[in-house]
Amino acid sequence: MERNLMKGNEALAEAAIRAGCKCFFGYPITPQTELAAYMAKRMHKAGGVFLQAESEIAAVNMVLGAASTGVRAMTSSSSPGVSLKSEGVSYIAGSDLPAVIINVQRGGPGLGGIQPSQADYWQATKALGHGDFQLIVYAPASVQEMVDFVVKAFDRADKYRMPAMILADGLLGQMMEPVSFPEINADAYDKSSWAADGHKFKREHHIINSLYLKPDELENSIVERYKRYDIIKETETDAELYLTEDCDILLCAFGATARVVKSAVNDARALGIKAGLFRPKTLWPFPVKEINEAAKTAKTLLSVEMSMGQMVDDIRLAINCSRPVEFYGRTGGVIPTPAEVLEQIKRIGGTL
Amino acid sequence: MAVVFERPKSLIDIPTHYCPGCTHGIVHRILCEVIDEMGIEGDTIGVCPVGCSVMAYDYFNCDMIEAAHGRAPAVATGVKRTNPDKFVFTYQGDGDLAAIGTAETVHVAARGENIVVIFINNTIYGMTGGQMAPTTLPGQVTQTTPFGRDPELAGYPVRVSEMVSTLSGCALAQRVAVDSVPHIREAKKAIRKAFENQKAGKGLSLVEVLSTCPTNWGLTPIEAIKRLQDEMIPYYPLGVYKDVDEGVFPKHSDSEGGEK
Numbered sequence: 001m002e003r004n005l006m007k008g009n010e011a012l013a014e015a016a017i018r019a020g021c022k023c024f025f026g027y028p029i030t031p032q033t034e035l036a037a038y039m040a041k042r043m044h045k046a047g048g049v050f051l052q053a054e055s056e057i058a059a060v061n062m063v064l065g066a067a068s069t070g071v072r073a074m075t076s077s078s079s080p081g082v083s084l085k086s087e088g089v090s091y092i093a094g095s096d097l098p099a100v101i102i103n104v105q106r107g108g109p110g111l112g113g114i115q116p117s118q119a120d121y122w123q124a125t126k127a128l129g130h131g132d133f134q135l136i137v138y139a140p141a142s143v144q145e146m147v148d149f150v151v152k153a154f155d156r157a158d159k160y161r162m163p164a165m166i167l168a169d170g171l172l173g174q175m176m177e178p179v180s181f182p183e184i185n186a187d188a189y190d191k192s193s194w195a196a197d198g199h200k201f202k203r204e205h206h207i208i209n210s211l212y213l214k215p216d217e218l219e220n221s222i223v224e225r226y227k228r229y230d231i232i233k234e235t236e237t238d239a240e241l242y243l244t245e246d247c248d249i250l251l252c253a254f255g256a257t258a259r260v261v262k263s264a265v266n267d268a269r270a271l272g273i274k275a276g277l278f279r280p281k282t283l284w285p286f287p288v289k290e291i292n293e294a295a296k297t298a299k300t301l302l303s304v305e306m307s308m309g310q311m312v313d314d315i316r317l318a319i320n321c322s323r324p325v326e327f328y329g330r331t332g333g334v335i336p337t338p339a340e341v342l343e344q345i346k347r348i349g350g351t352l
Numbered sequence: 353m354a355v356v357f358e359r360p361k362s363l364i365d366i367p368t369h370y371c372p373g374c375t376h377g378i379v380h381r382i383l384c385e386v387i388d389e390m391g392i393e394g395d396t397i398g399v400c401p402v403g404c405s406v407m408a409y410d411y412f413n414c415d416m417i418e419a420a421h422g423r424a425p426a427v428a429t430g431v432k433r434t435n436p437d438k439f440v441f442t443y444q445g446d447g448d449l450a451a452i453g454t455a456e457t458v459h460v461a462a463r464g465e466n467i468v469v470i471f472i473n474n475t476i477y478g479m480t481g482g483q484m485a486p487t488t489l490p491g492q493v494t495q496t497t498p499f500g501r502d503p504e505l506a507g508y509p510v511r512v513s514e515m516v517s518t519l520s521g522c523a524l525a526q527r528v529a530v531d532s533v534p535h536i537r538e539a540k541k542a543i544r545k546a547f548e549n550q551k552a553g554k555g556l557s558l559v560e561v562l563s564t565c566p567t568n569w570g571l572t573p574i575e576a577i578k579r580l581q582d583e584m585i586p587y588y589p590l591g592v593y594k595d596v597d598e599g600v601f602p603k604h605s606d607s608e609g610g611e612k
Contacts, residue, residue, distance in 0.1 A: 023434050049433045054459035058426040061419065061456075065430025068417045069397070073430065091420050196415035196431075198438050200394040207409045209418040 001180040008143045009034035009173040012076070012102055012166065015150035017042060020186020021100070022071045023049035025062035029081045030114045031170035032104035036076065056081040060088030060101070067097040068208040070195030072154055072186060076102035078170070079120050080111060082128070089163055090129030094210030096194075096225070098157035100150065101135070102166045104173040107333040115333025116170035118255055121310035124167045125284040132222045134229055136164040136236065137283040139254040143177035145281070151184055156236065158189040160228050167283060169306065171256040171335065229285075238281040239290035243269065247276030249348055250298035252291070252315055252325075253305065254280050257336065261304050264341035273349040283311075288318045295319055300348050304341055305329040360384035362393040362413045369407060373566040373573025376404060376472065378530045380411055382540040383443070383470060386547055387414065396439040397431050399424040401453070403445035404478040422453025425460035428467045439550055441468040447477045450486040450510045457516065464521025464555035468546040471512060473527075474563040475584065482568030486510040489587055494568070509587065513560045517593035517602040523555035525593040529562035531580045535590070545595075554596060562588060 006014065013035045016024070024043055026036040036052070043050035049066075053059035059075045066073035077085060082103045092099050105120050107113035124137045136156050138149035146168060153164035196206045212218035240258075243265060244250060253261040258279040268275035278294040280287050295301060301323055303312050309327040316325050328344045330336045359365055363384035370376045387393050396414040400406055402421035409416035419427040424442035432440045449457050449471050460467070476494055477483040483496040487509050491500040517525035524546055528539035539561055546557035562584050564576035571579060592600050 023430070025430065051429070051433060053426065054455050057423065058429075058456055058459065061423040061426035062430035062433070064419070064423075065399070065417065065427035065432075066434045067430075068427070069431055069435050071434045073434075087420055088423070095418075196397055196417055197435060198395045198397060199415055202394070205413050206415045207418070208416070209409060211406060211418055 003178045003180045005176055005178050006143060007034055007174065007176050008146050008168065009104065010038045011143045011146045011179050012150055012168070013038040013042065015147040015181065016074050016100065016154070017046045017048065018181050019151045019154040019184050020072045021048065021074045021154065023051070023066045023073045025051050025053050025059040025073070025075050027053050027056045027059050027077065027081060029078045031106055031173050032076050032078045032102065034173070035102065035104070056084035057088065060085040060092070063099050064088055064092050064095070064097060067092065067099045068095070068195070069197040070191035072098070072158070074100040074102070076104065078104050078106045079108045079117065082120065082123065086129040089135070090131050090133065091210050092163045093129070093133035093135070094131060095208050096161040097163070097208065098161055099163045100153045100157055100166070101163055102168065105167065105169040107331065113333040114170065116256060116335060117306050117331065117333055118169055118257060119307040119310065119331060120167065121283065121305070121307060124165055125286070125314070128165070133225065134162075134284055136160070136162065136232065136285075137167050138165070139167050139281060139283050140172060141255055141258045141279065143172070143175060144179045146172060147179050147181060149281070151182060154186070155188065158191075160232060162228070167255070169256050233285040236282060237285050237287035237290060239287035239294070240277070240279040240281065241290065241294045242277040242279070244276035244278065244294040246274055246297055248274040248297070248299050249345055250276050250278055250295050250301045251341070251345070252278045252301055252303045252311065254283060254311070257304055257306055260336055260338055261341055263338035264345060267338060267342045268345045268349070271346070273345055275345050286314050286318060291315065291318045295323065298323060301325045302344060302348060303327050304336060306335065307331050360388045362387045364411050364413050366410065368411055370404065371567040373564065373576060374404075375530045375563040378536060379470065379472065379539070379561050379563065380408070382536065383543055384412065385540060386544045389544070390547055392439050392547070395437070396441070397435070399428045399431065399440070399442045401442070401444055401448050402479070403448045405443050405445065405472065406479070408443055422448050422451070422456055424448070425453065425456040425465070425469065429460060429463070429465050432465060432467050436466070439468075439547060441470060443470045444472065445478065446471070446473045446475065446485045446487040450512050457512070458519065461516045461519040461522045461556045461558070464523070466550055466553050466555055468543070468550055469556065469558040470543065471558055471560045472563045473512070473560055473588065474565040476565050476568050478565050478568055487512075489583060511588060513558065513593045514602065516558050521555050522558065522594050523549045523596045524557035524559070526558075526595070527560040527562065527588060527590050527593065529580060529585060529590055531562070531577045562590070
């Protein structure tokens with residue numbers, strides 16, 4: 001299979017185009033700018049639409065418009081910009097539209113910084129906008145996974161008619177690795193039963209809408225959506241388990257942080273400490289079965305994140321607080337080192 | 353017996369939620385007459401954002417999209433860019449278009465998006481119960497200007513047709529009213545022109561319709577029409593502010609060579 005050396009942000013863009021993304025609407029923000037720049041160069045050659053919007057808000061609403069007509073559409077940004085998109089994401093979810101949103105995270109809150117961060121975990125998995133809804137959230141840890149998860153995100157967004165997010169970070173966006181692109185069927189799902197693309201006098205008019213003034217109708221629409229979420233929680237979880245079969249300490253990390261943690265786990269094993277790694281690839285749905293499998297022999301869990309510990313509560317809930325869940329993190333754009341993580345493993349290892 | 357007057361086919365035959373005396377019904381009707389006359393219902397996608405007309409998807413028989421407050425021009429851009437062969441229109445109120453959606457309005461015109469914007473100016477927020485709009489006249493009493501709009505405190509009204517006419521991507525900016533039969537005929541002609549512009553790929557066509565809101569103005573429908581004539585038209589003069597076909601350009605164009 002053909003392999004290309006690509007930057008993470010560019011791989012996200014190329015994967016989207018190959019996945020049949022017909023339009024990209026964006027707004028400049030560091031550290032995801034290469035994605036938009038790549039789209040600007042490449043999209044028109046691929047027969048699609050690239051448009052730089054007047055704001056993040058306009059960009060996500062352009063995605064809503066394009067998606068309403070049954071076209072695969074995407075927008076990308078970084079943390080402060082994703083906050084602006086939250087209104088549109090809520091409308092996309094409430095209108096049962098497929099769309100892909102990419103967040104190449106940087107430090108927050110406020111303007112924060114421009115270095116890598118994972119501090120939008122809560123925003124992505126709990127509350128990217130008002131109302132009862134979820135996004136499927138993928139957390140790549142390599143440039144290849146940037147490609148694979150974009151392809152999957154478009155597929156699942158269509159399948160379940162809901163927004164899907166790639167929660168990457170500035171580190172993954174900027175790094176270069178070899179990637180290959182899978183075969184993709186962009187037309188796997190028939191959208192003719194709902195797309196608002198002109199009825200041609202051949203069917204009833206289609207309405208794309210998130211407004212229900214009667215409470216029982218709104219409730220029913222949400223309950224129906226949550227039935228789909230139940231299926232997703234059952235079938236769409238994904239995680240990597242590394243050296244977990246006999247582990248005493250189970251480290252939990254996603255995205256770029258998991259690469260650092262993997263080095264620390266290897267170093268710990270070399271010192272005779274039985275450490276393992278649980279790496280969720282889907283952050284929503286959280287891989288509950290997988291973490292319980294990984295934690296079977298663990299006495300303590302340690303979540304390592306580029307935030308103040310936003311994943312810790314999900315881990316505690318997933319294992320029913322059956323073991324202590326400790327936390328080590330750096331935030332504000334600081335990346336933890338393998339040596340720092342190893343120190344934490346040794347500290348916990350000494351108490352087991 | 354010959355039928356001489358009937359309901360437009362693209363206007364669904366159900367009761368609307370609009371208040372008695374509201375002029376939305378007139379604008380809906382002439383818009384649908386244009387859609388019928390051009391035979392484009394099957395190729396038309398309408399976008400209605402938050403406001404009194406947010407539920408217009410129940411009335412227009414073409415495909416419809418409901419949009420967030422102020423975002424209809426962005427949603428319409430997404431529709432049109434991916435479906436350039438379709439007719440796309442937005443139907444927006446004054447709070448929507450000239451306050452929360454100002455950026456979307458300005459940039460859809462600056463880009464010359466090939467769509468039609470129907471802009472209902474009734475100088476008030478109707479759906480939320482009568483608050484000050486960006487178009488509320490100086491001195492006008494609303495729920496949030498209980499002592500009358502004081503420009504020192506609340507600023508001045510936005511004249512949208514004039515503003516949009518200065519942008520190079522705008523093909524048509526025209527202000528009409530629906531207070532009398534001659535004005536309604538003129539309004540329909542403007543809407544027809546806007547759709548013909550879209551058919552010819554000319555760019556953004558905006559038709560501003562001076563409209564009434566008897567309920568929130570606290571007037572009878574007849575008094576409301578009179579207010580439109582006596583107070584609104586003097587402040588918002590009717591006419592064509594830009595028409596690239598007819599060579600009508602804004603009077604104060606900075607003529608930097610950007611005009612078509």
